[in-house]
Amino acid sequence: MKDYYSIAKTSNFKSLVEQGLMMKQEASDFSGIGKDKTLVIIFFSPSLRTRISTHKAGLKLGMHVISMNAGDGYQMEFDLGSIMNGNTAEHIKEAAKVLSQFGDMIAIRAFPGLQSKEDDLKDQVLKGFIKYATVPIINLESCLHHPLQGLADAITIEGNKKTAKPKVVLSWAPHPKALPLAVPISFAQAMNAMDYDFVVTHPQGHELPPELVGDLNIEYDQRKAFENADFVYAKSWSSTQYYGIPNPDLSWIVDAEKMAFTNNGKFMHCLPIRRNVVASDSVLDSENALIYEQAGNRVFAAQSVLHSLIEHS
Ligand SMILES: NCCC[C@H](NC(=O)CCC(=O)O)C(=O)O
Ligand SMILES: NC(=O)OP(=O)(O)O
Structure with a gap:
């Protein structure tokens, strides 16, 4: 290397x-x-x-x-x-x-x-x-x-998984600003390398560059994507169709109602996070949130x- x-x-x-x-x-x-x-x-x-x-x-x-x-x-x-x-x-x-x-x-x-x-x-x-x-x-x-973040994320999942091939969901999240694609691209590359059951959910127009992330399993229905998930990774990123234009659509927030569809899933985010925009306080402060361990890693x-x-x- x-x-x-x-x-x-x-x-x-x-x-x-x-x-x-x-x-x-x-x-x-x-x-x-x-x-x-x-x-x-x-x-x-x-x-x-x-x-x-x-x-x-x-x-x-x-x-x-x-x-x-x-x-x-x-x-x-x-x-x-x-x-x-x-x-x-x-x-x-x-x-x-x-x-x-x-x-x-x-x-x-x-x-x-x-x-x-x-x-x-x-x-x-x-x-x-x-x-x-x-x-x-x-x-x-x-x-x-953001390959050090992707590495810390894989370390975090390896340290917390309960099955060999956990279901991991990357969920796009709303944000008042357009944000970089680096974290979701590195997370997708990490998940591809780790051979997990990896699903991505985001609104139409936020597709990650296929030349960098490969052929992803995309589910446009967020609640359906969350079904039986062991890990939910929330992250906002810019629209790739309307590049640089913010998408603050709060219907995509990760909250307790959506986390209830998961398999008692763990919640992850790279931080810093906009509370009650990207994810609700109830998710961030729950015992299933791995955000501090993830940052420590x-x-x-x-x-x-x-x-x-x-x-x-
Ligand atoms: N390195 C972690 C994330 C950095 C950056 N987020 C930010 O800039 C958030 C700024 C804000 O919330 O205003 C990103 O999404 O790539
Ligand atoms: N997660 C992350 O890279 O955080 P900073 O932007 O604070 O370095």
């Missing part, structure tokens, strides 16, 4: 899940693994969980960790051949090559603009860093992928990926 960009491009995904679970269960000291290695983290977009959990994972492996908000640096140019006489002061080519001398690996978060689907599908910040850096790149959520997901990248470097 050279970079950790997407779950579909990660051939050893199942072993990353197993390693994450092992690192969670064993009280061993892993601080020798990353000794004398430096992890550089750059944020072009906000974060709470990713920022702290990735930093903590680096520290637990004995790494030096340096993080920076990209907004504190120079405005970056991503287009090749551009005449830089406007607002952008530093080309990604220089930034990636310079940061590669400071870090043994570079982790980057860069959300989509949600203005142009064509632009966002290029995922140019992450792909540019992968192209120009000379060290491994870790995707901390780009336009298209982000540390073990990051440890597993950092370990694997160090091992293969």
Whole structure:
């Protein structure tokens, strides 16, 4: 594994899940693994969980960790051949090559603009860093992928499942803003890799890009999708038909009435969550909600990926 960009491009995904679970269960000291290695983290977009959990994972492996908000640096140019006489002061080519001398690996978060689907599908910040850096790149959520979240989600389901092949439902949820496709794409890729009984439910027009998620089992009737589900994963994402236009249709909220169709199902969400829009307080505060354990598992997901990248470097 050279970079950790997407779950579909990660051939050893199942072993990353197993390693994450092992690192969670064993009280061993892993601080020798990353000794004398430096992890550089750059944020072009906000974060709470990713920022702290990735930093903590680096520290637990004995790494030096340096993080920076990209907004504190120079405005970056991503287009090749551009005449830089406007607002952008530093080309990604220089930034990636310079940061590669400071870090043994570079982790980057860069959300989509949600203005142009064509632009966002290029995922140019992450792909540019992968192209120009000379060290491994870790995707901390780009336009298209959030693979550390997908890994933490798989770790969470593996740790809580009661049958070998649980029924897992990804349910689109309403939101006042249009949100990225990264979390549902990575979740779908994770579920495809794990061979669960995976069903997706969303309104017409919110279809995820088939070239990234494959041939999904889509059920447009949300209550029917929830029948006998062992896990319900709620997430809002932009319409792909009317890209960037919010869909606040509250009839898709996950509430106790809908969860009653499940097999005493567990509720998951990557957080942050808009309470009583995406899911009701009764669902979020129920004992079947796994949201805090799921967020906690982000540390073990990051440890597993950092370990694997160090091992293969
Ligand atoms: N990394 C977890 C989710 C990040 C982002 N959500 C957000 O930006 C929510 C912002 C808000 O609720 O206003 C997303 O959906 O991809
Ligand atoms: N789930 C997640 O990635 O959270 P942050 O956006 O707070 O990092």
